[in-house]
Amino acid sequence: MEVRAIEDIAIGQDLTPHLRPLAAVLRDPALTSYCSACFSTLPAQPFPPSNPAFPQNPIHVPDDNPLTPLYCSLTCSSYDSPLHLSSGEAHLLQSPPSTWDDDSSDLRLSLRLLSIFQKLPKNHSFFPGFQSSMSSNQSLLVEGKKHHPFEEIDNVESPADYLLENYEFPQRIAGLMTNCEKLLAFEQNVNNPSENNENIRERIKEGANLIAKARRMCSEDDFVLGEMVLCLVLTNAVEVQVKRGISIGVAVYDTTFSWINHSCSPNASYRFLVGPEEDDDQSPLRITSSGKILNLCTEGIWKNGYGPRVVVRSIKDVKKGEEVTIAYTDLLQPKEMRQTELWSKYRFSCSCNRCDTFPTNYVDNALQISSSIILIDEEDINPDKVDKLMQSFDDAISDYLSSDDPISCCMKLENLLINAHLIEQKSPQNPKLHIFHHLFLNAYTMLASSYKVRANDLLALDYDVERRNLEAFNMHKTSIAYSLLLAGGAHHLFTFESALIATAANFWLNAGESILDFTRSPLWYSFLSPSPARMDFRSVLGKECDNCCLAINLEVEEMKRRLYNCIADLTPKVWSVLVSGSSFLKVIRNPVDFSWLTFQESCMFHDTFRSDDEECNEQVRVNLVLLGEHCLRYGSLLSSVCYGSSV
Numbered sequence: 001m002e003v004r005a006i007e008d009i010a011i012g013q014d015l016t017p018h019l020r021p022l023a024a025v026l027r028d029p030a031l032t033s034y035c036s037a038c039f040s041t042l043p044a045q046p047f048p049p050s051n052p053a054f055p056q057n058p059i060h061v062p063d064d065n066p067l068t069p070l071y072c073s074l075t076c077s078s079y080d081s082p083l084h085l086s087s088g089e090a091h092l093l094q095s096p097p098s099t100w101d102d103d104s105s106d107l108r109l110s111l112r113l114l115s116i117f118q119k120l121p122k123n124h125s126f127f128p129g130f131q132s133s134m135s136s137n138q139s140l141l142v143e144g145k146k147h148h149p150f151e152e153i154d155n156v157e158s159p160a161d162y163l164l165e166n167y168e169f170p171q172r173i174a175g176l177m178t179n180c181e182k183l184l185a186f187e188q189n190v191n192n193p194s195e196n197n198e199n200i201r202e203r204i205k206e207g208a209n210l211i212a213k214a215r216r217m218c219s220e221d222d223f224v225l226g227e228m229v230l231c232l233v234l235t236n237a238v239e240v241q242v243k244r245g246i247s248i249g250v251a252v253y254d255t256t257f258s259w260i261n262h263s264c265s266p267n268a269s270y271r272f273l274v275g276p277e278e279d280d281d282q283s284p285l286r287i288t289s290s291g292k293i294l295n296l297c298t299e300g301i302w303k304n305g306y307g308p309r310v311v312v313r314s315i316k317d318v319k320k321g322e323e324v325t326i327a328y329t330d331l332l333q334p335k336e337m338r339q340t341e342l343w344s345k346y347r348f349s350c351s352c353n354r355c356d357t358f359p360t361n362y363v364d365n366a367l368q369i370s371s372s373i374i375l376i377d378e379e380d381i382n383p384d385k386v387d388k389l390m391q392s393f394d395d396a397i398s399d400y401l402s403s404d405d406p407i408s409c410c411m412k413l414e415n416l417l418i419n420a421h422l423i424e425q426k427s428p429q430n431p432k433l434h435i436f437h438h439l440f441l442n443a444y445t446m447l448a449s450s451y452k453v454r455a456n457d458l459l460a461l462d463y464d465v466e467r468r469n470l471e472a473f474n475m476h477k478t479s480i481a482y483s484l485l486l487a488g489g490a491h492h493l494f495t496f497e498s499a500l501i502a503t504a505a506n507f508w509l510n511a512g513e514s515i516l517d518f519t520r521s522p523l524w525y526s527f528l529s530p531s532p533a534r535m536d537f538r539s540v541l542g543k544e545c546d547n548c549c550l551a552i553n554l555e556v557e558e559m560k561r562r563l564y565n566c567i568a569d570l571t572p573k574v575w576s577v578l579v580s581g582s583s584f585l586k587v588i589r590n591p592v593d594f595s596w597l598t599f600q601e602s603c604m605f606h607d608t609f610r611s612d613d614e615e616c617n618e619q620v621r622v623n624l625v626l627l628g629e630h631c632l633r634y635g636s637l638l639s640s641v642c643y644g645s646s647v
């Protein structure tokens with residue numbers, strides 16, 4: 001199935017009303033901070049409270065079990081607790097699986113769906129033949145090996161039994177694709193033949209076992225049913241993100257959302273709404289599937305669906321009849337990585353415009369260019385050397401993620417970046433390593449965060465306060481320089497691939513917040529000489545920008561143009577100060593203007609640029625406040641296009 005627009009739709013418009021989930025669960029680590037029913041942040045005194053004086057609450061679990069569902073209100077608790085208990089989820093939480101990625105949420109989501117499917121009245125329209133009015137849509141509900149006449153169905157105990165008795169591999173349950181056949185098959189990954197595709201099969205089998213145990217059911221049929229529903233979850237579930245890039249849960253929605261296919265250059269994005277639902281959403285449904293009813297599942301029991309609502313939104317102009325697509329994977333990954341991920345999770349090879357363009361488009365070239373596709377003729381530079389360098393990046397990033405050692409991470413990654421620069425300098429006519437190669441982007445991200453961690457760690461130490469403060473100040477400065485480089489890079493790529501709007505929005509918001517955070521640091525007063533007067537932030541922020549008036553109430557394109565022009569004007573006024581502590585960053589002339597990249601053969605760095613270290617002074621700080629504010633406004637503007645509001 002696929003989904004198409006029923007009318008011409010401009011960029012930045014909602015395509016659906018607020019859609020309620022069929023089922024949703026929090027990820028294990030989020031259980032202590034968010035309401036298990038509506039996903040809002042827990043109040044100071046959640047329900048049930050941590051002391052066991054709640055005899056009326058049947059789900060109270062001992063204090064030493066950290067995986068207990070908590071609720072923001074009695075209403076949420078009374079909505080969610082019965083399903084939590086009857087599904088067997090509580091059992092899974094009390095003895096969480098040590099395998100299955102150390103997180104029980106996909107399994108808990110499957111348990112909930114199973115419980116819901118099995119409680120449906122047997123004449124529910126989820127299942128073929130149960131409702132004569134649905135007969136024209138039967139094939140949408142369950143397609144499988146056998147086809148059964150209507151009469152046979154009357155004798156079936158429950159819809160789930162019906163599924164088991166009649167279908168070997170049900171392709172659909174409740175209209176949703178299970179993808180069982182592909183996920184459980186021994187099919188080789190066409191993009192990566194060496195991949196061990198036994199893994200996913202084994203994982204599903206193991207998951208089905210855990211599900212059967214949690215439900216205290218051990219027949220072969222229970223196992224098979226668990227397997228099918230787990231496949232449905234793996235195929236249709238989406239990560240529920242409430243803050244930028246932070247996933248707190250996982251949910252399955254009905255066909256209105258779940259029939260939307262993937263593209264690496266999608267024309268739609270989606271956002272989540274959490275908290276108790278206000279029933280005032282009148283937005284129309286502007287998508288359909290070949291004229292068929294999309295929201296088969298919103299009738300009956302699903303009307304009561306509770307939990308995070310999803311809304312689909314256009315991020316490009318969409319023509320009537322055009323297919324609406326979303327991204328199932330991180331679009332800032334190079335083609336090979338996207339293809340590998342889509343195959344291993346969903347078992348399909350993407351053939352969207354971005355993937356099929358030949359020769360590969362600029363963005364994918366930038367993210368991926370490596371020695372393997374370049375002829376190298378210098379004696380001392382060979383493809384092996386570049387490949388080894390790339391491998392070292394990968395290793396340094398994995399090391400950091402596993403060892404959490406920010407000092408060695410900064411040293412290793414910056415040395416590698418400098419090495420990459422040297423290689424490039426020796427062979428400028430052969431473009432090999434783009435400044436926005438995906439490994440470099442990862443390295444910049446790691447460096448932005450590890451310099452910040454180092455600054456905070458230093459402040460906690462008790463030694464020569466003056467030296468310590470200065471070091472911490474410089475670390476913080478370097479951290480925001482990397483945030484700005486990331487925002488500038490994401491923006492550069494976004495100008496070639498408009499589907500990267502959400503990524504660019506997030507990087508600008510991060511850069512803006514980090515810069516403003518830095519300008520508020522009390523460290524400014526500890527070593528600037530002469531010590532400046534306390535800055536009146538309101539007067540700087542309240543000052544209208546002469547060039548863009550902080551761009552409000554204009555056409556979106558005009559606001560974007562003006563804000564970006566201001567960012568481009570302000571950045572050179574602070575950049576040399578920001579990079580003074582990093583020998584790598586000094587070779588980057590301007591982190592928000594990469595127009596030269598597309599005209600030059602060598603795409604790693606502009607000619608080496610060394611500025612004399614410039615001093616931090618009050619004027620720099622004022623410029624930073626203005627720059628941070630413009631970055632925030634720009635990020636919010638892009639974010640309002642793809643999410644409807646800034647996130």
Ligand SMILES: C[S@@+](CC[C@H](N)C(=O)[O-])C[C@H]1O[C@@H](n2cnc3c(N)ncnc32)[C@H](O)[C@@H]1O
Pocket residue numbers: 001002175176177179235236258259260261262263346347348349350351352
């Ligand atoms: C959430 S469902 C999307 C709706 C699905 N097409 C259906 O008929 O129900 C995800 C599954 O759709 C298929 N799919 C999604 N995007 C695709 C694409 N770009 N190319 C091929 N198959 C795709 C894959 O089988 C994937 O596992």
